[in-house]
Amino acid sequence: MLLLAPLPAQAVQPSEVLKDPALEHRAREISEELRCLVCQNQSIDDSDAPLAKDLRLLVRDRLEKGDSDAAVKSYIVARYGEFVLLRPVFAAHTLILWLTPALAVLLGALGIWRLARRRRPAAAQHLSASEEAEVAALLRRE
Structure with missing residues (x-):
């Protein structure tokens, strides 16, 4: 049970899964790149929102009609805007x-x-002869 905990929960219902495993794999890859417009920080594959389900079905429908992965994403972006992409262009x-x-x-x-640079100590400067004499006089007083 603990080994499965780090895995993301898939919200895809069994009724949504395509019969062709290759198409289903492509649908999952595309769905992982599309944002749920309700949840906003989840892919449509991970979201239980009704809109995410509609988008998953739309992706699968476009794939069944023969669209390429890029064509499916372009179709979704044309309908919902670039915000639907989890990775912006x-x-x-x-x-x-x-x-x-x-x-x-x-x-x-x-x-x-x-x-x-501001905190670095200034370079040591040599004192002039008069300054050295003044320092020596001050030290003698103490």
């Missing part, structure tokens, strides 16, 4: 989404570098 309009983590790391490294 890399394009100009999603560039900030992809570059934000790198920018955050870069800014953090820059901040740490500046902080380290």
